[in-house]
Amino acid sequence: MQKAKTEAKREEDQVRKKKENISAIMLFILYGLTSLLIVLVLLENWKAR
Amino acid sequence: MKKFIPLIAVVILFSTAGYGHYANKMDKDVVQGYYRQMLPQTDHFDPIDDRTAKAIGADGNLIAYLGVCSNVGYGGPMMVGTILEPTGAIKGVMILQHKETLSYINKITQAGYFRQYIKKRADDPLVLNYDLDRISGATLSSRAIAKSVQDVAHTVSVKEMKVTPKKAGIPWNIGLKEIAVALLFILSVFIPRFKQLTKYRMVFLALSIIILGFWLNRSLSMGHVSAMFLGYFPSPSENPIWYIVLAGALGPALFTGKNLYCTYVCPFCGLQEATHMISKVNIPIGKYLKWLWLVRETLLFLVLFWAFLFVNPSFSSYEPFGTIFGLNGSSYQWYLLFVILLTSFFFRRFWCTAFCPVGTFLDKVAFLGRKIRGIIGLSSAKKARKADVKIAKS
Numbered sequence: 457m458q459k460a461k462t463e464a465k466r467e468e469d470q471v472r473k474k475k476e477n478i479s480a481i482m483l484f485i486l487y488g489l490t491s492l493l494i495v496l497v498l499l500e501n502w503k504a505r
Numbered sequence: 506m507k508k509f510i511p512l513i514a515v516v517i518l519f520s521t522a523g524y525g526h527y528a529n530k531m532d533k534d535v536v537q538g539y540y541r542q543m544l545p546q547t548d549h550f551d552p553i554d555d556r557t558a559k560a561i562g563a564d565g566n567l568i569a570y571l572g573v574c575s576n577v578g579y580g581g582p583m584m585v586g587t588i589l590e591p592t593g594a595i596k597g598v599m600i601l602q603h604k605e606t607l608s609y610i611n612k613i614t615q616a617g618y619f620r621q622y623i624k625k626r627a628d629d630p631l632v633l634n635y636d637l638d639r640i641s642g643a644t645l646s647s648r649a650i651a652k653s654v655q656d657v658a659h660t661v662s663v664k665e666m667k668v669t670p671k672k673a674g675i676p677w678n679i680g681l682k683e684i685a686v687a688l689l690f691i692l693s694v695f696i697p698r699f700k701q702l703t704k705y706r707m708v709f710l711a712l713s714i715i716i717l718g719f720w721l722n723r724s725l726s727m728g729h730v731s732a733m734f735l736g737y738f739p740s741p742s743e744n745p746i747w748y749i750v751l752a753g754a755l756g757p758a759l760f761t762g763k764n765l766y767c768t769y770v771c772p773f774c775g776l777q778e779a780t781h782m783i784s785k786v787n788i789p790i791g792k793y794l795k796w797l798w799l800v801r802e803t804l805l806f807l808v809l810f811w812a813f814l815f816v817n818p819s820f821s822s823y824e825p826f827g828t829i830f831g832l833n834g835s836s837y838q839w840y841l842l843f844v845i846l847l848t849s850f851f852f853r854r855f856w857c858t859a860f861c862p863v864g865t866f867l868d869k870v871a872f873l874g875r876k877i878r879g880i881i882g883l884s885s886a887k888k889a890r891k892a893d894v895k896i897a898k899s
Contacts, residue, residue: 476791479788479789479791480793482788482851483788483790483793483852486844486847486848486851486852486855487797487859489844490841490844490845490848490855490859490860493837493840493841493844494823494841494860496837497823497835497837497838497841498821498823500607500835500837501607501819501820501821501822501823502820
């Protein structure tokens with residue numbers, strides 16, 4: 457019983473960690489993409505100066 | 506040391522503004538350079554005043570009158586050159602240098618805005634919506650150019666032709682638009698005071714998207730903030746919305762210590778919340794939040810630093826507000842807008858949390874407001890500290 461409980465908790469932790477990792481990767485990609493586009497907009501402003 | 510960082514940042518910014526103004530000052534040689542650019546075949550220029558002159562040919566005859574003048578459009582100042590025939594008829598108008606948002610300049614040029622000046626005379630009123638037509642979607646830029654042309658033409662009219670220019674007699678421009686915007690800001694102050702009304706926040710934001718966003722395209726941008734610090738103020742009688750928006754956002758932040766604009770008025774925030782409501786996905790940013798805030802504060806510093814250094818309010822502006830609400834922007838601005846709206850499907854108010862310099866600036870003003878309230882005793886220091894913690898948590 458105890459073993460099953462520990463196993464379930466471990467699985468739950470693994471799922472939570474996996475979710476957190478996916479969120480972090482998504483955040484990293486979208487943040488990076490937005491930053492890149494902001495730099496390109498600023499470069500465009502610089503050229504039109 | 507940490508508590509001195511904001512103070513050091515403010516000192517750097519004000520020093521940069523001082524240096525920028527000094528470095529960008531227009532001198533005689535620069536004006537002569539503009540004259541030469543406008544009429545290269547002229548032998549020499551006899552000054553009428555510091556920015557108006559007579560162009561004299563090699564035979565000693567008067568070729569034309571000419572002058573330069575700068576006024577602020579949507580994003581920044583534009584240096585406009587005006588050439589007049591010796592008879593007083595306007596011969597040509599051109600933009601010599603500008604710090605205006607590029608898309609508005611393109612709009613004006615493509616619409617043939619400058620052609621209407623050719624029929625005019627130096628003593629005409631030369632006022633937008635009176636004897637000059639504006640370009641729809643670039644009203645502020647059209648108005649700035651008209652004011653510059655009027656300035657030069659009327660100087661020539663008075664000083665050389667000895668004719669008093671005709672007056673347009675434009676009254677204060679308070680209409681439905683101004684009242685609607687003012688009402689939005691007044692309501693944004695009252696709504697948080699009544700708990701029954703706060704649940705209608707999304708309805709209020711939708712109203713703001715329509716009025717301040719798609720109808721008027723006058724949401725607060727860093728252009729407003731930088732222009733205010735650089736002293737580029739438009740005429741209050743011709744552009745009262747500029748003042749209503751700035752006062753409506755800064756006033757409550759300073760006097761109540763709360764950034765009400767971002768929560769209740771910002772139309773772009775409303776759009777992000779709407780996309781978030783559609784997806785119903787809310788991925789928490791969690792431990793990365795403090796880093797994003799740090800970057801956001803650094804971005805605010807950099808935006809102001811660049812604007813002050815080049816004395817150009819729109820130069821460092823990267824917000825996509827004009828793109829979505831004015832449906833006007835370069836390809837990169839459209840890509841940026843798409844990515845932000847896509848991201849807000851997964852992360853609530855992603856732009857506000859990670860990138861918005863306007864929100865960061867208003868947060869700082871609200872913080873300053875709370876400090877002042879604490880100092881002058883309107884709220885106790887303990888209460889002000891509590892409010893800081895509550896706002897940081899929310």
